[in-house]
Amino acid sequence: xxxxxxxxxxxxxxxxxxxxxxxxxxxxxxxxxxxxxxxxxxxxxxxxxxxxxxxxxxxxxxxxxxxxxxxxxxxxxxxxxxxxxxxxxxxxxxxxxxxxxxxxxxxxxxxxxxxxxxxxxxxxxxxxxxxxxxxxxxxxxxxxxxxxxxxxxxxxxxxxxxxxxxxxxxxxxxxxxxxxxxxxxxxxxxxxxxxxxxxxxxxxxxxxxxxxxxxxxxxxxxxxxxxxxxxxxxxxxxxxxxxxxxxxxxxxxxxxxxxxxxxxxxxxxxxxxxxxxxxxxxxxxxxxxxxxxxxxxxxxxxxxxxxxxxxxxxxxxxxxxxxxxxxxxxxxxxxxxxxxxxxxxxxxxxxxxxxxxxxxxxxxxxxxxxxxxxxxxxxxxxxxxxxxxxxxxxxxxxxxxxxxxxxxxxxxxxxxxxxxxxxxxxxxxxxxxxxx
Numbered sequence: 121x122x123x124x125x126x127x128x129x130x131x132x133x134x135x136x137x138x139x140x141x142x143x144x145x146x147x148x149x150x151x152x153x154x155x156x157x158x159x160x161x162x163x164x165x166x167x168x169x170x171x172x173x174x175x176x177x178x179x180x181x182x183x184x185x186x187x188x189x190x191x192x193x194x195x196x197x198x199x200x201x202x203x204x205x206x207x208x209x210x211x212x213x214x215x216x217x218x219x220x221x222x223x224x225x226x227x228x229x230x231x232x233x234x235x236x237x238x239x240x241x242x243x244x245x246x247x248x249x250x251x252x253x254x255x256x257x258x259x260x261x262x263x264x265x266x267x268x269x270x271x272x273x274x275x276x277x278x279x280x281x282x283x284x285x286x287x288x289x290x291x292x293x294x295x296x297x298x299x300x301x302x303x304x305x306x307x308x309x310x311x312x313x314x315x316x317x318x319x320x321x322x323x324x325x326x327x328x329x330x331x332x333x334x335x336x337x338x339x340x341x342x343x344x345x346x347x348x349x350x351x352x353x354x355x356x357x358x359x360x361x362x363x364x365x366x367x368x369x370x371x372x373x374x375x376x377x378x379x380x381x382x383x384x385x386x387x388x389x390x391x392x393x394x395x396x397x398x399x400x401x402x403x404x405x406x407x408x409x410x411x412x413x414x415x416x417x418x419x420x421x422x423x424x425x426x427x428x429x430x431x432x433x434x435x436x437x438x439x440x441x442x443x444x445x446x447x448x449x450x451x452x453x454x455x456x457x458x459x460x461x462x463x464x465x466x467x468x469x470x471x472x473x474x475x476x477x478x479x480x481x482x483x484x485x486x487x488x489x490x491x492x493x494x495x496x497x498x499x500x501x502x503x504x505x506x507x508x509x510x511x512x513x514x515x516x517x518x519x520x521x522x523x524x525x526x527x528x529x530x531x532x533x534x535x536x537x538x539x540x541x542x543x544x545x546x547x548x549x550x551x552x553x554x555x556x
Contacts, residue, residue, distance in 0.1 A: 498530050
């Protein structure tokens with residue numbers, strides 16, 4: 121068997137520790153699959169003296185080092201699971217410059233500056249793999265990048281953040297308010313002490329940018345993604361969704377569109393109503409799922425655990441086996457494909473259906489006034505429902521208006537006009553309908 125391949129590990133958190141343990145405990149199997157042993161030569165951390173569960177007192181402890189730069193320059197393959205932009209970017213570029221292949225789970229870095237890394241890897245003739253950056257254990261990067269390379273992807277619709285899916289699921293099953301559900305997710309380890317990246321949609325937006333770049337052969341950055349989190353979703357919204365046969369999910373959406381005779385793509389993240397008969401509506405707890413619509417393949421769905429040490433380590437090690445085999449046998453994996461260079465269309469040009477919930481004066485003629493405002497802005501009404509628990513006693517009627525497909529810009533103008541209408545007490549919520 122050839123000499124061992126030297127593997128450097130950047131980061132020793134939950135994922136890094138799991139990767140390290142699996143490299144040791146499954147060493148023989150991995151060597152057989154690669155064609156050479158994989159030897160961990162070091163694990164870069166900020167403080168090598170700090171106690172680490174699963175590392176301190178084990179054979180991994182002597183491998184801890186604070187000299188990450190020296191570590192990556194002496195490796196054949198570098199696994200980056202430290203997260204953040206810096207020093208991860210600098211260390212990955214140093215590794216590539218030194219001729220090492222790289223496996224990363226760093227969605228934020230890939231979404232903000234992926235082209236720099238792709239260009240460096242291409243120039244150095246090394247692999248850059250990142251399956252774990254999008255949906256944990258779910259194989260989605262490789263299917264989109266390789267299995268569908270001969271097809272044309274039309275749309276990607278995904279639940280790519282397990283924390284928000286857990287929160288929304290708890291709101292639906294037990295009627296919890298958002299804050300209660302987030303605290304529960306934190307107690308279970310699904311959410312960080314600061315859950316902003318999850319509940320405000322930043323995490324999902326980074327993953328949406330990566331998926332869109334792969335699916336449409338176009339460079340899409342985090343700044344190109346229209347983003348709206350779930351902080352405005354209430355228990356009442358979730359209850360109304362169930363009444364109308366929907367589940368509320370935080371969706372990452374990337375799709376081909378033609379707007380004003382310009383062909384391009386739109387990428388957005390926002391809470392949406394998903395019909396209960398759609399496969400994504402049944403994704404529960406902290407699970408992830410990505411629904412892909414392709415011209416020839418049709419509809420495909422990838423489902424599984426989207427976070428956690430063990431699931432994410434599966435994706436990391438799968439990539440590591442691939443890049444290591446290339447080192448042993450020769451050749452390289454796929455490189456960045458951005459030949460299409462499609463324009464990213466503005467968010468306001470997106471078209472979808474909407475549900476608008478209003479509190480209005482409970483008297484004759486109000487619905488006609490509301491309908492007139494929608495018609496003025498070219499928004500067509502599909503259905504209107506009135507809440508059974510509101511009426512003359514309070515002087516307020518609660519309306520739920522479902523629209524036909526309309527532009528974001530038209531709906532925004534409609535909502536502004538409704539807000540100014542004397543008979544409208546409040547525009548309670550506006551939610552998009554996807555997957556219908």
